[in-house]
Amino acid sequence: MPEGKSAVNSLEHAVAAFEPGLPLTVAFSGGADSTALLLACARRWPGQVRAFHVHHGLQAAADGFEAHCRSLCEGLKVPLSVRRVDARHASGESPEDAARRARYASLAALARDAGVHDIALGHHADDQAETILLALSRGAGLSGLAAMPSLARRDGLNYHRPFLHLPGAAIRAWLRGQGVAWIDDPSNGDARYTRNRIRGVLLPALEQVFPQFRSTFARSAGHAAQAQVLLVELAEQDLAGVGAPPRIEALQALSRARQANVLRHWLLRVHGCTPSAAQLEELLGQVDACRTRGHRIHIKLGTGFVDRVGDVLDWYNVAPSPRPSR
Template identity: 70%
Template sequence: MNFDEAIAAFEPALPLAVAYSGGADSTALLVACAARWPGQVEAFHVHHGLQAAADEFERHCAAVCERLGVTLRVHRVDARHAPGESPEDAARRARYASLATLASAEGTRAGIQSIALGQHADDQVETVLLALSRGAGLAGLAAMPEIAQRDGLVFHRPLLSVPAEEIRAWLQARDLPWIEDPSNADARFTRNRIRTELLPALDRAFPQFRSTFARSARHAAQAHGLLVELAQQDLAAIGTPPAIAALRQLSRARQANVLRHWLLQAHGCTPSTAQLDELLDQLETCTTRGHRLHIKIGTGFAERRGVLLHWYNPSPPTEASR
């Protein structure tokens, strides 16, 4: 699917906000959406405060929006990561929180529930490769969905089938300016190394890799959805928190599936593979009433309390540390 076809197929609820960084992808998306729905589109810009050039990014976005006749709304945030935290994860969380803040801010067009994001086919491939490099399961291999709900908003990624090169060609043909984020050239970030080293090699070896990776991601998303449905059914049967005897009646694979689901949904906790394997091993030997179970899981602990399996965090994060 080319860029114009992707925009033609995009049918969000209006009015619409476009997450606008000033880069090529979000610029093309903003320009195309503003042309298709004049007067119904606003631009949301997140000033991350991570680079000296951040102020210049904001000025560039303001100039482009003035040229397009589009309202620009800016939210400033300190997206620096905490010790031991991934800089990319910290920036992503700050970005989503800022977009939600902008959508509900005083002065923003009433009724905005749809936000368009500019990720494209190359971004999707990078996400799949990152997931593979980390040994991710189906949830990671599913990569980025075309439509997702978060914080009461609907996020759309209408360009996931469009290669980055085509987006830039679309902008160049219209003499439209964009900015290049210097952090995209920083080889310390795995995603940047994938972009500069792996994608060119894949392009030479497998020219159709963007579409085939996207298809694999969709298959993974479908399979993950089935696992979530099964986990919901199993959790309804074993209870919340889970009854250990009922949990032990499930196969080890279903135990792992329902425990991941319970920990994430009830506690926002994602266990490592090693932690989950240890928990499953202990559940296997948990055959007597006096058997003690207490292991580290994520930021807290899973433990046996009577006939039930509980999870708790002895030191929950304060508001200041979140």
């Protein structure tokens, strides 16, 4: 089947199968993926789609991006809301992570202002593969290997990714067939960013060796996501048994793997803290060694500390004064 016709069928089938709540907002950067998503959604649900654009202020071309988005939205008769943010990263912080956090915070604020609950994102199969490779490079667990879900619910909002199974090339081919222009962000070619190196070097190599890598990676991500759900369910059951804060003796009755799972879950759910693998291993070792009343536990985890307080573990945002065991 010719590339153009295949791209039309794939993209339009993806939008036809997409069933968000209405009204719907599209996160619109002006790039190919979000442009195709906005155009297809505006055609399917005329008068019920709006666009959000986040002006990151990170490069001189950002004003031009905003002007392009305004022009396209005017032509489509789609309302556009713009939010300007300072997405510069702090010392030691990943620029990509800082920009992503600023972007999602802005989308959530715009959604609250507009009274909408469903936001569509233009992530596609190449983005998913990049996310999985980044997770592997960082030694991520199942939650990282699960990569991006097609639907995520967070802070009362539904984030949809209807293009997650489509290659980026198919999306661009569809747009070319529509005669619609898009922005090519010059920062996407900056080799200082790990994701750009993956896109420019690793994905073409994978395409040559494993032509179906997008679908097989997506399948693996789905398996990881399903397994992660089971781990969370087990952690909830174990947390109900050991308590929050967890009792040390109750933790010791669990296998080491279940201890790690429930402690990780407790720290994240109750305190918003994600320990490193080394920090968690140190804590597990201390839990195992804690067999006397006088055994002290005081370990750095995430942005705070875990202490033994009597017969339980507790987490503090700052280092507490030493407490006697009781």
